[in-house]
Amino acid sequence: MLAGKTFFFIGAGNICESMVKGLLSTGIVRPGEIWVTNRSNTERLNFLRNYYGVVPVTDKKSAAGQADVIILAMKPQDVFTALEELKGAVNPEQLVISVLAGIPTGLIEEGLAEKVAVVRAMPNTSCAVLESATGLTPGRYTTPEQLELARSIFSMVGEVVVLEDESLLDAVTGLSGSGPAYVYYMVEAMEKAGEAAGIPREQARPLVLKTLMGAARMLMETGEKPETLRRQVTSPNGTTMAGINELEKANFQQTIRRAILKATHRSQELGQYLQKTANA
Numbered sequence: 243m244l245a246g247k248t249f250f251f252i253g254a255g256n257i258c259e260s261m262v263k264g265l266l267s268t269g270i271v272r273p274g275e276i277w278v279t280n281r282s283n284t285e286r287l288n289f290l291r292n293y294y295g296v297v298p299v300t301d302k303k304s305a306a307g308q309a310d311v312i313i314l315a316m317k318p319q320d321v322f323t324a325l326e327e328l329k330g331a332v333n334p335e336q337l338v339i340s341v342l343a344g345i346p347t348g349l350i351e352e353g354l355a356e357k358v359a360v361v362r363a364m365p366n367t368s369c370a371v372l373e374s375a376t377g378l379t380p381g382r383y384t385t386p387e388q389l390e391l392a393r394s395i396f397s398m399v400g401e402v403v404v405l406e407d408e409s410l411l412d413a414v415t416g417l418s419g420s421g422p423a424y425v426y427y428m429v430e431a432m433e434k435a436g437e438a439a440g441i442p443r444e445q446a447r448p449l450v451l452k453t454l455m456g457a458a459r460m461l462m463e464t465g466e467k468p469e470t471l472r473r474q475v476t477s478p479n480g481t482t483m484a485g486i487n488e489l490e491k492a493n494f495q496q497t498i499r500r501a502i503l504k505a506t507h508r509s510q511e512l513g514q515y516l517q518k519t520a521n522a
């Protein structure tokens with residue numbers, strides 16, 4: 243299904259590079275099958291060409307007319323300009339994948355002016371190591387085969403969940419799209435705490451990272467609930483209980499909940515704002 247397909251990334255920033263790195267590492271997609279473009283940053287395109295062997299594109303319209311899969315990967319605020327540049331170039335046989343936070347498929351379909359197949363996807367930067375958690379939802383004109391193509395692309399770089407209700411993609415964005423940043427933030431905090439407790443940074447880091455990896459693998463491989471695994475670590479009146487009590491005092495779970503709901507809300511807000519702009 244994927245062999246020989248060409249991929250055109252419109253927006254060659256962070257998420258583009260994570261996907262490119264992951265796709266190429268599978269060996270299924272070859273560098274010449276990945277085309278990349280930016281608004282103006284040619285230095286970045288040259289870097290991607292030199293480092294990954296992918297193909298920089300200047301004539302967006304012509305490349306968009308030829309690629310099998312077009313991936314919209316600019317900031318949400320830049321979507322209108324990008325769509326204007328693509329108008330009329332994409333046909334219903336092709337597949338457009340948008341990874342833009344908050345942007346509904348309807349807005350992209352309208353912008354492209356043809357009955358083009360659009361899939362909204364929310365991956366995360368762990369695509370680079372084939373461990374993305376990606377939510378997908380089909381647009382109005384997406385055939386089951388085109389949805390399957392999108393699923394197989396993101397399955398190459400991690401786990402895929404297909405959601406029928408597009409509005410849930412905002413929550414996927416708040417949960418797993420932004421999710422790696424919450425984890426990195428926690429790692430930063432744990433490293434600093436390790437240092438504060440006297441462990442040199444170069445030794446704190448491997449301890450924290452292996453703790454993270456080990457806990458993730460325990461969750462995945464035992465199939466136990468996080469709560470069960472947490473209780474196994476927590477001895478009555480022991481060290482873990484002392485630590486967890488402190489997290490409870492700071493309303494840790496409520497704080498995480500608020501963070502994810504805020505991020506979800508921000509995704510909704512971006513979509514609503516840009517939809518209003520489109521209607522104005």
Ligand SMILES: NC(=O)C1=CN([C@@H]2O[C@H](COP(=O)(O)OP(=O)(O)OC[C@H]3O[C@@H](n4cnc5c(N)ncnc54)[C@H](OP(=O)(O)O)[C@@H]3O)[C@@H](O)[C@H]2O)C=CC1
Binds near residue numbers: 256280320324367
């Ligand atoms: N970063 C992440 O973890 C994730 C991001 N996303 C989504 O992916 C999108 C991109 O995010 P990210 O990669 O972090 O952003 P970056 O700022 O790193 O990259 C965006 C790129 O888009 C380019 N661009 C802007 N306008 C156009 C245009 N009209 N035509 C072609 N290229 C254009 C910019 O080029 P130039 O520099 O020349 O202006 C820039 O290189 C966002 O919509 C975000 O919501 C989704 C999942 C995860």
Ligand SMILES: O=C(O)[C@@H]1CCC=N1
Binds near residue numbers: 420
């Ligand atoms: O921060 C953002 O808006 C993007 C969307 C998901 C991850 N990064």
